[in-house]
Amino acid sequence: MSARLLLATGNKKKLVELQRILDAALGVAQIELVGLGAFPDYPDVPETGLTFGENALIKAREGAKRTGLPTVADDSGIAVNALNGMPGVFSARWSGTSGDDKDAANLDLVLAQISDVADEHRGGAFVCAAALVLPNGREHLVEGRQAGRLLRSRRGEGGFGYDPIFLGEGQDRTNAELSPAEKDAISHRGKAFRELAKVIAKELPR
Template sequence: MKRIVVASGNAGKLAEFNRLLGAAGYEFVAQGELGVEDIPETGLSFVENALLKARHAAEVTGLPALADDSGLCVDALDGAPGLYSARYAGEPVHPARNIEKLLGALEGLPDDRRGASFHCTLALLRHPTDPRPLLAQGEWRGRILRAPRGNRGFGYDPVFLDPEHGLSAAELDPAVKDAASHRGKALQVLRQQLGAE
């Protein structure tokens, strides 16, 4: 199971997987390189969507498949944008418009009401009908800034403040972000699960 198809076309996610699990001998290949199309994310939870995407990629390629379903959950918005984080401002996906909509929705709220968390669920299927998928989850608590800061990362990173470092996720060094982030934490859990196999 050393070669794993990633059920995503997000270059940022692929880079994080390779940084955090590549040293363990795993090779990750984006599903698009193998001719796999995106499928509709019809699940009602991060877990359901991750399983749907991983199963589809495994069926098409015959390889083990890793899917990530993640999003930003804002306390004052009852968990929105949540499952719809990537398409919060509609289609086509446009991160800057998503950020603009989010900042508009929180306009006027004081810092103590701008709490938020990034959530990540990873699902790894060894084959399409795997009855025991490996599931790993991670969460990163912080708050939403009033304006974007930094030019690293992707998605909502420029407006997500990591309270421990006092920097936005887009200002953090990648190695620091990997240790703190929701995806980094989920990947650490997954790495432990793979080591126990």
């Protein structure tokens, strides 16, 4: 019988990405991944932390408490050098927009805010903190980063969020122009969740 692991995210695109990364690292036969969709009455959990790590732990702790399942959660976003590391933990709600247009509005606002910044100063990084919290209270936290720079306009149709304007170091294609496997190999979430997968493999009985 496989162990069950809750992925505490309501972002469907992120859920698909996290499932893909963890499936590759852990093996689908060994661990059953469950999303928040399996819990229709699950409430929104306020992200009140001031760091990615704090927010990841808040969400993972709540998941373990409410469901009794080992829970994985992440908080991730983009840190733009010219904006003193912002949007940071506010990346997903930077524009104040909600719904289907949120990603586009966030991206457009960042582009507008750094429109006068010279290309050589448009550096930044994607950051991901990923947490595992067990029902017995044990906690683990890891972080992954992908450094790069922001372009002046969108390129590519894949990915989500700020992917279409982010060119990773050593890359000639944006994250939105990469295949899912190519992106997972270099992305902040790919790095963080491959590291967390090592912990999950040790912590979850199979």
